[in-house]
Structure formats: C-alpha cells, structure tokens
Amino acid sequence: MTSKPQDPFFKSIGDRVEETDKLPETTESGQAEVDEDAPLHTVESLCMRCGEQGLTRLLLTSIPYFKEVIVASFRCEHCGEQNNEIQAAGKIAEQGSLYTAKILNRGDLNRQVVKSSYATIIIPEFELTIPPKRGQLTTVEGTIRDVIADLSADQPIRRIQDEPTYEKIEALLKKLHDSLGDDEDGETVTQSPDGQQIPDDAPIPKSFTVKVDDPAGNSWIEFIGSMADPKWSMKTYDRSRDQDVLLGLIGPDDAEEGKTEKAGEQVDEDADENxxxxxxxxxxxxxxxxxxxxxxxxxxxxxxxxxxxxxxxxxxxxxxxxxxxxxxISEKGKKITLKVEDSDDLARDILKSENCGLEIPEIQLVLQPGTLGGRFTTLEGLLTQVYEELSEKAFARGDAAEAKEDRTTFEEFLGRLKQVMTAEIPFTVILDDPLANSYLQNIYAPDPDPNMTTELYDRTWDQNEELGLNDMKVEGYEEDAEKEKAEA
Missing domain, CATH: 2.20.25.420 (ZPR1, zinc finger domain)
Structure with a gap:
C-alpha cells in the first residue's frame, strides 16, 4: 500500500515547526525578509482597535488524522492588539459531524480542539453552550479558560447592575474552575501539597463532557492513541435545509421550495395504505x-x-x-447469527424487537431482552447506541465511589467495543428472539447469505409463560364463555 504523497503547501505541524525555527531574523522595521518558500506568510493588515497597520501571519498546515487548515495570527505593534483564527482549507464536508469526548483526568484537558466558525461547543454537565463564532485551534482547557475570561470580564458591572445574574455566573465560574483543578483564587495548580508534579492520569475534581457539533464537518476533537479511544466518539449526520442555508450551500428561496416539495411528497405518501x-x-x-x-x-x-x-x-x-x-405471533422462536468480517456488514439493516437479546461473544457483550427496547436501524447504529448508553453510565460522575481497577477494566471493554463498531476486528452477532420478530438484512437476498445463519426453535414453557402465551387462548373461547355464563 503506497503512502499518501506529502502536500507541498499543507505540511504537518511538526514539519512546520522545524521550518519555522529556520525563519530569517526580522529587520529593524519589524518586517521579515521576503521568502516565497517560507512556512509563514506575512501580510500587513489594518488594526481595528487603533487604526494603524499590524501584521497578519498565515500558516498553511495539516493536522494529523483531520485535514488541512489555515492558521491566521494578527498582532499590532502599536497598541498590542492580537488575535488568532483558524479556517478550514478543504471543502465543506458532505455531512455534519458531532464529536464527543469524556474529560476525566488532567491529560484529557490537553486534547486538541479544532472549532470552525460554524461549530457549537456544548458541555451538558454545566448547561453551557458556546455558540458559533470565529474558528479556533486550541485545547479543551484553552476552551474553558476562554469561557472563564469572557464571563469574568463584566462581572464587576453585573454585581452592581444585575446581582441575580452575577450570582448565577459566579456559580458557573466556580464549577469551571473546579473542573480545571484551580485553587480558591482561580490560579492553576500544577503541584500536589507535598510538592510533587501532578501526573496527567490524575483525575480532575469534576468530570464533564465536551461536544463539538459542526454542520460543516470541519471541526475536530483529538483522540488519544487511536480512534478506539473509549472516551472519544464521532458521529456524522445529514444537514437540515436550514443548516444548508446557514452554510451558503443553498439560498433561502431554494429552502422554501424544498419544504413545499417535501410537503407535497408527504401528502402523496399518506395516500398510500402503507x-x-x-x-x-x-x-x-x-x-x-x-x-x-x-x-x-x-x-x-x-x-x-x-x-x-x-x-x-x-x-x-x-x-x-x-x-x-x-x-x-410466530409459532417458533428465531436465532440469527452473523459473522461480521468488514465494515460493509455494519451497514446492514437490523430490526431488534423489545423481546430480542443480543450477544457478541468476542467481547463478552450480552444484552438481555428489553435492553434498548425495539430498534430499527443499521448494525453500526445499534452498536453506537449500545456504546453511548454504556459510556454515559460509566462516565456520568467522575467523583463516584468507584474502584480505579473497575474503571480501567470498563474502559478496556469500551475500547474493544469501539473496535467492533469500526469492524477493526472480526466478530459475531447473535440475535435470539423467542417471538421471531427480529430481522437482520440478507444482502444476498433472495439467495442464502454465506455469513449468516437462521435457526428456528421451539419455545420453552418458561419462555411462553414470560411472554404471556400460556394463558392466551385463540380457539374455542366461545364455548368457555357460554359455560361461564351458564354457571353464573
């Protein structure tokens, strides 16, 4: 397998750092000597604060496992104004993306975050939503620090003009400081009371979840190790028409026409019996x-x-x-066994009834009947729902009285589940439905599927009793009714 050739314009961040160390010294006027092959491109820009000319530096680079980006940094030597921004250099993705990361220890605070100008950052535990604004290349901790700085700026004025709002924001700021492990004065704590450096795997006082929702698909949260990281997940989704309008992919008039056509299609569909x-x-x-x-x-x-x-x-x-x-109701139960060998099998449609159990022996996953209720989705979608349910329960509270060994074991299990979700390892899916109301798509239909077997079996008395079938009588009930009436 041949490796992807290196893009001469969008090199990796590591290569850019090495090239930046070799940049020529700036002249007395503050301008660097012109070099067309330099990794940093410098242009004069108007400072919107003082009206003088400042410098904007543009860096074209590539983030590993993500895509090409343009990092822009502005600084005005006259008034000290400075800011930075990141923009995607590629095209808008075909689907939106939702990245989720569980922040449990200090090392998780160092995860890189790429936020485009269309992305929204959500932290459910703090009921905090950061609306879309300029693009950023930062870390999880940097994102929290920015929120703290923005909210703290006007607190003295709020304390005088609107004390209830001031108190609510103060309570939120305390939670944010606690999540970062800051002291009472809001200063960063890097050493334990005995003077030892706090390790990256040390748990933070208040764990939380970071979600980056970007309809443009140009945002990203770093995973640790590989995409099997149990505390990291990614989902893609189809954009709505309103989101397409926001991104400029269609005009407002086109969106209204699309809604009218969709309504017409619904009327035609409702005319059909099914x-x-x-x-x-x-x-x-x-x-x-x-x-x-x-x-x-x-x-x-x-x-x-x-x-x-x-x-x-x-x-x-x-x-x-x-x-x-x-x-x-079927007379017999059904057991479906599928051997998943590649990612194509993850796209199979699956109908799991509420009475169906699911098992994956390779990772010792067993779902009892009733778990997740009835679901009609794809195999990948069902495994994703299983992962989300388990991860929410495992990482919901970082301060729970839970043994470290148990948490490590569960994280390893979630890592194996992530491998199954992406078909990195072959595995077997077993659906056992005593009512035979579950279904797994046969991609070779009407011919037999070589990787899937279906077995019909007679239900046991206990299964019929649990389903309420032993007391169900569908024939001869008229005679019983007449007999009961005569006895009455």
Missing amino acids: GEVYVFPGTCSSCHAPCDTKMKKVVIPYFKDILIMSTNCDKCGYRDNEIKSGSA
Missing part, C-alpha cells in the same frame, strides 16, 4: 406536556410488516421511538 401516518394525542412522559405519538406501517422485504411509533415533545425535546410487530 404510507399513512396515524397520530395519537398523548402526554409527554418527561414533562407531562401534551404531545402526539405518530405511528406508521412499514413493510420489510423478505420479512414481515412492522409498526414504527415515534413520540417527540416540542416543549422539553424528549424523543422516543418504538418498534412493534404488525403480524401474528
């Missing part, structure tokens, strides 16, 4: 506000009919999806 969407009024189970549950019948080729039910609360944002079988 495309009809039923709406049931109900109550949100989270905030108890009125909301609707939508139900639609879907026909899966070479399988059976299913019912997809979706609930979405407009008030609190609660969402829930559920899958039900639209056919009669």
Whole structure:
C-alpha cells in the first residue's frame, strides 16, 4: 500500500515547526525578509482597535488524522492588539459531524480542539453552550479558560447592575474552575501539597463532557492513541435545509421550495395504505406536556410488516421511538447469527424487537431482552447506541465511589467495543428472539447469505409463560364463555 504523497503547501505541524525555527531574523522595521518558500506568510493588515497597520501571519498546515487548515495570527505593534483564527482549507464536508469526548483526568484537558466558525461547543454537565463564532485551534482547557475570561470580564458591572445574574455566573465560574483543578483564587495548580508534579492520569475534581457539533464537518476533537479511544466518539449526520442555508450551500428561496416539495411528497405518501401516518394525542412522559405519538406501517422485504411509533415533545425535546410487530405471533422462536468480517456488514439493516437479546461473544457483550427496547436501524447504529448508553453510565460522575481497577477494566471493554463498531476486528452477532420478530438484512437476498445463519426453535414453557402465551387462548373461547355464563 503506497503512502499518501506529502502536500507541498499543507505540511504537518511538526514539519512546520522545524521550518519555522529556520525563519530569517526580522529587520529593524519589524518586517521579515521576503521568502516565497517560507512556512509563514506575512501580510500587513489594518488594526481595528487603533487604526494603524499590524501584521497578519498565515500558516498553511495539516493536522494529523483531520485535514488541512489555515492558521491566521494578527498582532499590532502599536497598541498590542492580537488575535488568532483558524479556517478550514478543504471543502465543506458532505455531512455534519458531532464529536464527543469524556474529560476525566488532567491529560484529557490537553486534547486538541479544532472549532470552525460554524461549530457549537456544548458541555451538558454545566448547561453551557458556546455558540458559533470565529474558528479556533486550541485545547479543551484553552476552551474553558476562554469561557472563564469572557464571563469574568463584566462581572464587576453585573454585581452592581444585575446581582441575580452575577450570582448565577459566579456559580458557573466556580464549577469551571473546579473542573480545571484551580485553587480558591482561580490560579492553576500544577503541584500536589507535598510538592510533587501532578501526573496527567490524575483525575480532575469534576468530570464533564465536551461536544463539538459542526454542520460543516470541519471541526475536530483529538483522540488519544487511536480512534478506539473509549472516551472519544464521532458521529456524522445529514444537514437540515436550514443548516444548508446557514452554510451558503443553498439560498433561502431554494429552502422554501424544498419544504413545499417535501410537503407535497408527504401528502402523496399518506395516500398510500402503507404510507399513512396515524397520530395519537398523548402526554409527554418527561414533562407531562401534551404531545402526539405518530405511528406508521412499514413493510420489510423478505420479512414481515412492522409498526414504527415515534413520540417527540416540542416543549422539553424528549424523543422516543418504538418498534412493534404488525403480524401474528410466530409459532417458533428465531436465532440469527452473523459473522461480521468488514465494515460493509455494519451497514446492514437490523430490526431488534423489545423481546430480542443480543450477544457478541468476542467481547463478552450480552444484552438481555428489553435492553434498548425495539430498534430499527443499521448494525453500526445499534452498536453506537449500545456504546453511548454504556459510556454515559460509566462516565456520568467522575467523583463516584468507584474502584480505579473497575474503571480501567470498563474502559478496556469500551475500547474493544469501539473496535467492533469500526469492524477493526472480526466478530459475531447473535440475535435470539423467542417471538421471531427480529430481522437482520440478507444482502444476498433472495439467495442464502454465506455469513449468516437462521435457526428456528421451539419455545420453552418458561419462555411462553414470560411472554404471556400460556394463558392466551385463540380457539374455542366461545364455548368457555357460554359455560361461564351458564354457571353464573
């Protein structure tokens, strides 16, 4: 396998550092000698603070495992004004991206963060959302420090003019300082009370989660070691029309036309028997506000009919999806076994009913029936949901009384799960559904799939009892009803 040739314009950061050390000295006027091959390109720019001419330095570089970027740094020698910005040098990605990193120890604070001008940074534990602004190349700690500096700037004025807001921001600033391990004065602590240097694997007092949501797909959070990092994950998603308008990919008029066409397609779809969407009024189970549950019948080729039910609360944002079988109860149970050999198998459609259990022997993963409820997604999507559920429970509280050995073991398990999610290692997926309402796509249909086997089996009495089938009578119940009526 041949390696990718080095781009002469966008070299790696390491190569750029070596070239920068060889830059010529600046002249008395502060200008460097012109060199077209220099790694830094310097241009004069107007300072918006004092109106004098400052210098903007442009660095074209490549971030490993990410993409090419342009780093711009401005400095005015007259008033001292300075700022820096980062811009993506490549095209806008076909999909948006959502990066998530669990910050548990001091080493995690050093993860690099690339934030484009369209990206939003979210820290759920602090209810903090950093809206899109200029692009940045920083670290997780640098991002927190910027937030602290921005919020602290106007605190003296808020204390006089709006004391309730001042107190709320002070409480948030305390949480941010605690998450970085700062002392009472907000100063960085690098040594323990006995004078020893604090190691990178030392846990931080308050763990948190950093999410970078970028519809342009040009943002990034660094992983540690490899993409199997159990505290790091990435998801891509299709942009909405409003996001395409924000990125300038389509005009506002095109977006309105697209919405009109989509509405017309929905009307045509509802005219079809299988495309009809039923709406049931109900109550949100989270905030108890009125909301609707939508139900639609879907026909899966070479399988059976299913019912997809979706609930979405407009008030609190609660969402829930559920899958039900639209056919009669099967006489036998079904066991499906798939040997996954490459990433193509991860794109197979999978229907996991709420009574289906899932097992991956290679990583000792066993999901009991009822876990995650009913799901209709892809194999990759199902494994991603499993990872998110487990990681949320494992890393929800950094100060929980949990043994370090148990946490290390669980992180190793999540690392193996990440390898399975990307098909880095071959593995086996076993679906065991006593009602035979689960499905795994056969990409060779209608021919047999060489990597998948399907086994039908008779349910045990205990399984029928658990499913409530032993007391279910569908024939001869008229005679029993008449007999009970006569006895009464």
